[in-house]
Amino acid sequence: CRIRHYKFNVVMKNTTRLCSTKPIVTVNGRFPGPTLYAREDDTVLVKVVNHVQYNVTIHWHGIRQLRTGWADGPAYITQCPIQPGQSYVYNFTITGQRGTLLWHAHILWLRATLHGAIVILPKHGVPYPFPTPHKEVVVILGEWWKSDVEAVINEALNSGLAPNVSDAHTINGQPGPVPTCPSQSGFNLKVEPGKTYMLRIINAALNEELFFKIAGHKLTVVEVDAVYTKPFKTDTIVIAPGQTTNVLLETGRGSGKYLVAASPFMDSPIAVDNMTATATLHYSGTLATSATTLTNPPPQNATPVASNFIDSLRSLNSKEYPVKVPLTVDHSLLFTVGLGVNPCSTCPNGIRVIADINNVSFVMPTTALLQAHYLNISGVFTDDFPANPPISFNYTGTQPANLQTMNGTKLYRLRYNDTVQLVLQDTGMIAPENHPVHLHGFNFFAVGRGLGNYNPKTDPAKFNLVDPIERNTIGVPSGGWTVIRFRADNPGVWFMHCHLEVHTTWGLKMAFVVDNGKGPNESLLPPPSDLPKC
Ligand code: C2O
Structure with a gap:
């Protein structure tokens, strides 16, 4: 195991989506933000430097933070915010976890644009419990608002009513063409035929559960929230904000282009949102002007599709990865x-x-x-x-x-x-x-x-x-x-x-x-010296 150093500069960046430009809060000028790579047992040090006018914290969503709650990140829960001009080093060790997670801001609504993937590889020499994929691709689902996100929630709080929904969903930061902006680009996933790809899918959206689907292809679910699952094949995955899902995608003898879609799932009668983000799966070396579209995209209220998916999820529960569910309850x-x-x-x-x-x-x-x-x-x-x-x-x-x-x-x-x-x-x-x-x-x-x-x-x-x-x-x-x-x-x-x-x-x-336990490894570690003050 080793120590990995990252530097996250929180900076404003003018960004164009849906044919209009606005300044957004980013890490290192990128949307979505950089992927944090580590291996199980590594120690990760991320220096977060706040160059924007907002208070900032970052949460490492799903990282256990054993005894290191000071590095967890939710503002006013485990730390005071990093104020403008200040910095803080998040210092944690990844124990007993491997897979995909996400990091995101945990204050105000900054998470809308301040998020990215965490990829935790297994320990050296430890294989995946499924065939090693030819390539791995991070796929982050999100939202885009044309207006300032903080203004959206502040307006809602003043009115007492619900905030506006986003103007688009995104796949790796891109909505794909929409009627109001036909030139809007979409994420392009280049693949070769006859290979297996692993997609590390993350829902980083603020307020939407999403369906994710690729035309003409089935997906094999192998992991959720950095825990291996019993593999199962599905047409559609459903993923809630904060969740992650790794799937294997077999490219078989395909050619041309296929539509990839992320569309909202809302089983509430008050749903008002129906935007679909699109991307393309593109077989390299083959020509196609338009992508094969989805034969049956799930409607927004497709609760049975979602329930089927959720009911199919099981822990792998193998000799190497046993399930330790508590059998007694205090x-x-x-x-x-x-x-x-x-x-x-x-x-x-x-x-x-x-x-x-x-x-x-x-x-x-x-x-x-x-x-x-x-x-x-x-x-x-x-x-x-x-x-x-x-x-x-x-x-x-x-x-x-x-x-x-x-x-x-x-x-x-x-x-x-x-x-x-x-x-x-x-x-x-x-x-x-x-x-x-x-x-x-x-x-x-x-x-x-x-x-x-x-x-x-x-x-x-x-x-x-x-x-x-x-x-x-x-x-x-x-x-x-x-x-x-x-x-x-x-x-x-x-x-x-x-x-x-x-x-x-x-x-x-x-x-x-x-509360702390009695053993030497059962208590919270002391706070780091640079922990921000309120
Ligand atoms: Cu308390 Cu992903 O958040």
């Missing part, structure tokens, strides 16, 4: 996740859309929680996050009228090595919606999933404790529930939130605080 939690409305005297409509977990709409502190925890600073957070909803009701039916959301910076406390079972139950207070929930600091096992209300008497009998998928971001189905299990083997303060950025902004977030 904390049995049920968290409702959903949107709601609160009265708002300054909003034009008198109401404000909010989001909550167990009726707590999380309030961001002004001191980083990890520092408050480490230094025993009182008054920053309380550790009374409710283990269950304050009032249980028919979550997917008619809600009672007396549900008030409270605001607070509430954490749930775990002791080192405690095991947790967490039911995430969607509520349909405004409308049922799919919430991709991301947990920092851990991988978890997704042991069960269903529609309607979770039933603690009958549903546990159906849990998969043998080869459930292990990951860091999971979709809670619209009008349904998902159950995860994890072991709290990482001391620190760990954020959990919906990875739809607008829902995070509205309050669909909380954090776990995990």
Whole structure:
């Protein structure tokens, strides 16, 4: 193992998409940003220098950060932001992980343009558990707004209503031609016939789950969220913001050009977005003026396509990569996740859309929680996050009228090595919606999933404790529930939130605080000397 040094200069860069130009926040002037390469067991040092007018932090999404919570990155959770003109070195070791992850800004809505891939190769001499691909290609899916992204969310917060959706989706930063800008270029993936390619697909979008499809080709899923899966073939993958999926693409005897598409998946009745980003798969040495189009692109509300895909995911669970799902549970939690409305005297409509977990709409502190925890600073957070909803009701039916959301910076406390079972139950207070929930600091096992209300008497009998998928971001189905299990083997303060950025902004977030253990390797390391101050 070795030490890898990276320098991320956060700079503004004029960028043209959809036939118009605007300055965007970038790392090293690039959109998407540079790929961070490392090997399992490597130590990575990334010096982030802030040359822009915004406060900045970077999160290494899915990296376990064992005992190094100071390098995790969510603003005011594990660190104060890097202020304009300042820098901070993120220093972490990659332990027991290999595959594709992503890095992204974790403050304001800067993630829209401040993101990139993390590629973790296996240790030297350790092969993939599938045939070695001829080539590997990073494919980052994202969004593009013609206007300033911070203005979009600020306007929404002033109005109390939902923000504008993006003007386009992107594949490796390019939307492809659209009616309003036919000259807009798209990503071109050059391939040779008769080879196997590995696509490392990342959804870095702020607010959209996406379908990804290539005309005339099947994809074999081999890994999600840097965890190997039992390989399975599919026409379409579905990927939520924060998730990553590695697929093998066999080029066979193809020739010419094929359309590649990333289109939105929204199983909510309030969906308003239907833009598709396009790219081309181009067999080198062959001519074709137009690309073969998709025969049956999934419609935006193709919930069965998404469910099929999600139900097909299984951990590899081999001798080399065994599944270690906790079989006993120290904390049995049920968290409702959903949107709601609160009265708002300054909003034009008198109401404000909010989001909550167990009726707590999380309030961001002004001191980083990890520092408050480490230094025993009182008054920053309380550790009374409710283990269950304050009032249980028919979550997917008619809600009672007396549900008030409270605001607070509430954490749930775990002791080192405690095991947790967490039911995430969607509520349909405004409308049922799919919430991709991301947990920092851990991988978890997704042991069960269903529609309607979770039933603690009958549903546990159906849990998969043998080869459930292990990951860091999971979709809670619209009008349904998902159950995860994890072991709290990482001391620190760990954020959990919906990875739809607008829902995070509205309050669909909380954090776990995990106390140090007794052993020498069970406590949080001391903070680095250059840790930014608030
Ligand atoms: Cu990828 Cu807390 O985020």
